[in-house]
Amino acid sequence: MSQARLMDGTALARRIVERTAQRAAALTERTGTAPCLATVLVGEDPASVTYVRMKRNRCRTAGIASRQVALPAATTTEELVGTLRSLSQDPAVHGILLQHPMGGHIDERAAFEAIAPEKDVDGVTFASFATMSFGLPGFVSCTPGGIMRLLDEYGVDPAGRRAVVVGRSAILGRPAGMLLLARDATVTYCHSRTRELSAVLREADIVVAAIGRPRLIHGRDLKPGAVVIDAGYNPGNVGDVDFDSALERAGLITPVPGGVGPMTIAVLLEQTVDAAARQLGA
Numbered sequence: 043m044s045q046a047r048l049m050d051g052t053a054l055a056r057r058i059v060e061r062t063a064q065r066a067a068a069l070t071e072r073t074g075t076a077p078c079l080a081t082v083l084v085g086e087d088p089a090s091v092t093y094v095r096m097k098r099n100r101c102r103t104a105g106i107a108s109r110q111v112a113l114p115a116a117t118t119t120e121e122l123v124g125t126l127r128s129l130s131q132d133p134a135v136h137g138i139l140l141q142h143p144m145g146g147h148i149d150e151r152a153a154f155e156a157i158a159p160e161k162d163v164d165g166v167t168f169a170s171f172a173t174m175s176f177g178l179p180g181f182v183s184c185t186p187g188g189i190m191r192l193l194d195e196y197g198v199d200p201a202g203r204r205a206v207v208v209g210r211s212a213i214l215g216r217p218a219g220m221l222l223l224a225r226d227a228t229v230t231y232c233h234s235r236t237r238e239l240s241a242v243l244r245e246a247d248i249v250v251a252a253i254g255r256p257r258l259i260h261g262r263d264l265k266p267g268a269v270v271i272d273a274g275y276n277p278g279n280v281g282d283v284d285f286d287s288a289l290e291r292a293g294l295i296t297p298v299p300g301g302v303g304p305m306t307i308a309v310l311l312e313q314t315v316d317a318a319a320r321q322l323g324a
């Protein structure tokens with residue numbers, strides 16, 4: 043059997059960021075105000091510090107201003123909520139990114155809900171989840187949004203197809219399934235309590251792996267010709283799908299790295315410019 047075609051997230055993300063940079067420049071020229079993303083980081087977890095720095099660097103290259111808010115690890119939920127509420131009311135800030143996970147003492151949901159929906163460019167609030175689930179205008183979770191863009195780019199129409207999403211986290215699996223449902227796929231969610239995962243996977247036209255377990259899904263678990271989206275990112279640059287065996291069986295597949303990963307920041311930047319355009323009325 044022939045090998046699967048690769049879905050190149052690096053190239054698509056680059057095109058999205060280029061277009062976003064052009065839109066940001068035009069918006070800045072028209073309004074005299076550059077789009078601005080506030081990044082909020084609690085504590086100094088090295089991975090989170092790196093992620094925030096990466097996002098701010100990408101903002102800069104796309105002509106998006108960023109405002110860095112770094113709070114000490116001992117910040118309370120009330121203090122964090124206060125910071126997010128004031129950013130939500132600040133007209134100079136168009137988008138808010140709260141880096142997570144945060145320290146275990148923080149009520150993450152209370153913090154997310156302090157972000158105004160019109161500035162929720164990372165798609166973490168209940169309001170964003172609801173609009174996304176119903177296919178209404180609003181901001182989507184960035185990684186699932188990136189997955190849908192990849193499907194569109196490669197001509198995969200989810201309508202009427204069987205999609206199996208493995209993983210149900212609030213930021214990834216659950217919204218990915220909702221976006222597929224909004225596009226008329228027949229969606230099944232699998233998770234750690236699912237029985238006979240392989241049997242479920244073998245029915246799938248589209249597989250989204252969002253687990254965080256290296257190479258859990260093997261090529262023999264796939265329906266021949268399936269579209270395989272591997273959102274997993276495990277130590278050693280390894281996905282949740284066993285790439286070599288899946289390549290022999292799938293029709294389309296995302297590599298790790300270079301598949302879903304680069305799409306997340308691209309969607310974040312794009313949504314920040316969308317938010318700024320709406321708030322500036324331009």
Ligand code: NAP
Nearest residue numbers: 185209210211214233234252253254273274275302303306
């Ligand atoms: P998470 O919150 O830990 O959720 C993992 C999900 O996988 C849970 O729903 C869990 O089920 C399920 N699961 C765990 N073991 C399983 C098993 N053996 N069989 C079936 N399901 C299983 O993780 P996450 O934040 O969604 O991230 C998942 C992966 O995506 C990670 O590798 C992460 O690094 C990656 N990721 C990538 C990006 C990107 O930009 N590319 C963004 C976010 C995350 P239960 O609900 O039953 O516990």
